Amino acid sequence: MLDELDSAIVRHLQEDARQSNRDIARKIGIAPSTCLERTRLLRERGVIRGYHADIDLPALNRGVQALVTAQVRPLSRTVIDTFWQSVAKLPEVLSVFVTAGSDDFLLHVSAQDIEHLHSFLVDRLAKRREIVSFRTSIVFQHLAKNVLAPLPES
Numbered sequence: 001m002l003d004e005l006d007s008a009i010v011r012h013l014q015e016d017a018r019q020s021n022r023d024i025a026r027k028i029g030i031a032p033s034t035c036l037e038r039t040r041l042l043r044e045r046g047v048i049r050g051y052h053a054d055i056d057l058p059a060l061n062r063g064v065q066a067l068v069t070a071q072v073r074p075l076s077r078t079v080i081d082t083f084w085q086s087v088a089k090l091p092e093v094l095s096v097f098v099t100a101g102s103d104d105f106l107l108h109v110s111a112q113d114i115e116h117l118h119s120f121l122v123d124r125l126a127k128r129r130e131i132v133s134f135r136t137s138i139v140f141q142h143l144a145k146n147v148l149a150p151l152p153e154s
Helices: 004-015 021-028 032-044 077-087 114-125
Strands: 064-072 093-098 105-111 131-139
Touching (some): 004 032, 021 032, 064 077, 064 114, 077 105, 114 131
Antiparallel strands (some): 064 131
16 A cells, blocks of 8 residues: 555656656655655565666567467466466567456567568467467557556555
């Protein structure tokens, strides 16, 4: 649970993680030492897991994105753990979600173009013995929220 000060620090870091501790402290009206200690505690508690640059995918020659759902068999912890850990290492894979329902995984992937995406699907995914089926949806546009606020408790 985050209090009002912690929430404000987290919000400002999400907006711009490169701003100085002094600037964040000034914006929320606390002493820089208090802000620094609160930020340190947020990192220790695992609330702040890291700081990242938001990079334009086409600038990295990743002009095509897709969401790929996959079913694996046999459905066991070993197969699930091995699959998501190995797939996450593939350079085309941006995110891996282990899901419930008719599909076991959702992969967010990117590639240079449609031909490279097709090669990834045929040469990397379709050849995996544990995959029994997969479906691909091309992403035309993607909007991610970079600043999240805590949801109210019910």
